[in-house]
Amino acid sequence: GILWSNGDTWKALQDVLKLAQEDSRVVTSLQRYQAAEYDVFQSHVKDTSSAYDLEFLIRKTSFNFLSAFLLGKRHGHGDPASMNEIRNRLAELFAFTQSGNPENYLPFLANFERAKINRAAANHEIIFNRFREIIQKKRDNPEDPPTDFLQIYLSNYEQEGSKNDISEADLLQTLIDMFTAGEVNLFMSTKWILMALVKYPEVQSKCRSEMRQVIGQGQRVQSQDRSRTPYTVATIKEIQRLYSPVPFTVFHCPIQDIQVGGYDIPKDTFMIIDCKSTCRDRQVWKDPDIFNPDRFLGIDLEGQLPERCFSPYGAGPRYCIGKYVADMFMYSLVANILQNFKITTKHPEQPLSFEDVYCLFGLQPLHFSEVTLVPLE
Template identity: 35%
Template sequence: MSLPLILIAISLTYQLYRRLRFKLPPGPRPWPVVGNLYDVKPVRARCYAEWAQKYGPVISVWFGSTLNVIVSNTDLAREVLKEHDKQLADRHRSRSAAKFSRDGKDLIWADYGPHYVKVRKVCTLELFSRKRLEALRPIREDEVSAMVESIFLDSTNPERKDRSVQARKYLVALTFNNITRLAFGKRFMNYEGIMNEQGKEFKAIMANGLKLGASLSVAEHIPWLRWMFPSEEEAFTKHGARRDRLTQAIMEEHILARQKSGGAKQHFVDALLTLQDKYDLSDDTIIGLLWDMITAGMDTIAISIEWAMAELVQNPRVQKKAQEELDRVIGFERVMSEIDFSNLPYLQSVVKEALRLHPPTPLMLPHRANANVKIGGYDIPKGTTVLVNVWAVGRDPAVWKDPEDFRPERFLEEDVNMKGHDFRLLPFGAGRRVCPGAQLGINLVTSMLGHLLHHFCWTPAEGVKAEEIDMLENPGLAAYMRTPLQVIATPRLPSHLYKRVASDI
């Protein structure tokens, strides 16, 4: 018997064994060897939601010989993230995640256990404490003011024939600079997109890491075929080494700076180096934590704001109502600060509504069963990868009235927590794996959106109707808009409020 036939026989036997032994959730019929790899549409959250309409809210999808179970409603999300949280608290690590996290020596990709508990304690008590977040607030507000100034200069430049601006350009620059300043105390890019050499290397590493991490390669999901793709293993090794070189160089800069100054600043790299002995953190863990913050906090924030802006352009009533609240609370003689959030309930509701409809990571991160459990009455065997389709949960008609409508008022009518305590709204996850930086993310999104609305009126680009804006997602782990948002920004405050006052932190 030839090798391909042997592999097909093994695959069929394994799948049949699992189906006979366990009562697995229904789903599309898998092909031999590859499973459903070639049935999955590029935008996976939408694809899984379509399959859920056909097969039910909990489905089985096979990637090679790996069983994936996807849940798509609020009740099943609660089962996964609360009732069976402990049994589903491990991580499924792709080859890239395993390589770059040193098999889970960071936080995001660590299995649940003593290491995870220790590192999460570092994040909760030390890195994302209220005191540290407040100390770093001037950095966040400085970068927002720099973005506002850049948009103002571009939108009022008389030499520009096209009045529209691409929102993503400014949002990516802001989140890039913000996270690098919070993590490393360094600014790599200006708001024209021009970077220094270290910034170019940093951005290239980010882009390459996302490309490698989003792979649907056959070798990713069928381990016994990996010998046929040696170039992929080489790519992972080279990327990891390149990333580590850059991070080590920045860490050494901070070590030297601390030795000269005799103390550390609030930036995350300084904090981790200071805490290294106290918590027995390896260099691998420090590098892993820094990149966890970068990957989790960079694209996701820009994605959230771009979707929110698209919805506000399509819904001028909502935009006007949010601006009326800002004008009433902030006025026209100063700019918004994070300390104003508690007095801006409608703005907070706009943020929640945007994250409900457009979660930046629509499938969350993959959980892995460390024991046999039951979800929705079906067996979930040990080792199964479990995904929560947050995109579908946010549109669950059983819990949301008119789920496709952008209506922030729903969150004024009922307070819904979005930090993992209410399973209808899960942009940051829930349970043992809830994002420890959720409050930082909420602060960033609320601040950026508030400034953009207070400083400018937003309308579609010339010749484009609001309803013509492309509201579909780009394929990938993070759900950018498929077509970058082009809008016209019209200033609405006195000109002196658009000038950035740089922070020296």
């Protein structure tokens, strides 16, 4: 898969994922899916006949967005049979392989976890078989033009035969990697963004004013509006800098002996990057503990700041390849929420706690259940 492969296989997987994210036909299709998904999200929140679970809605919206990008299909919020089994099995797999597991540091502990290992292996094969069924349907009924990752792969790479460095197992595992890591990132990042917008109501109001001035009150916000709403984009980046849910990258190993910062690192040494420390480095950021979206205004992060300084998606060549669609998702969802709702808490008279807990692959806010959305007039 994309997370654990190296060499030609990793490069080939990275190329096809990048190609899918840059293909205008895929992006256009994804925008349509996202618009439909937000309509469902909004209808649930505005439905006064029943209470809604905001965390549940964000998680399903995240999963459906990834499903649209990877598989070209979304699942109805009221149709648990079509998605909950896969999503729950993926969550179990991800919990089993997360970097915080003690077995990763003390391998002998795996001897006491045989039941968990066997269950993970069974889940793995069940998910593989489900994906095989979807892939076969796409082979039998190819789309022209392709509008999702799988179709991009089938139309551009599978036909190359022996020149293709991507095996079936690599493709299937990449789907699992993108679903598991992607959903956790989108789900948790969105929760932190909404939490921060509650904490800084003046910033929330400023973002809303910018969108209403540029896009129009009540108008749908699209991902291509990012360039027209620089303050909103800067706000999301600043929240990602301070409240990134991913404290560490996954394990990687140098393929040869290297030296970094004066330290000798032997070949095949397990390495992880502390993403949070780079985002709060006082040698790079002015007043790094202060929330200030203005620091990102007018700054080309790719050109004026070292890439390692802003690392919510990891750092170096092995950064999260899904960052482009992740940015698209979070901007569109948060911007449309700002257009239609006031983000507040169920008990506005009480300060919102930002206490967190390590869950699955990242840091999750413990008190997100206090956040609520109030429709704007």
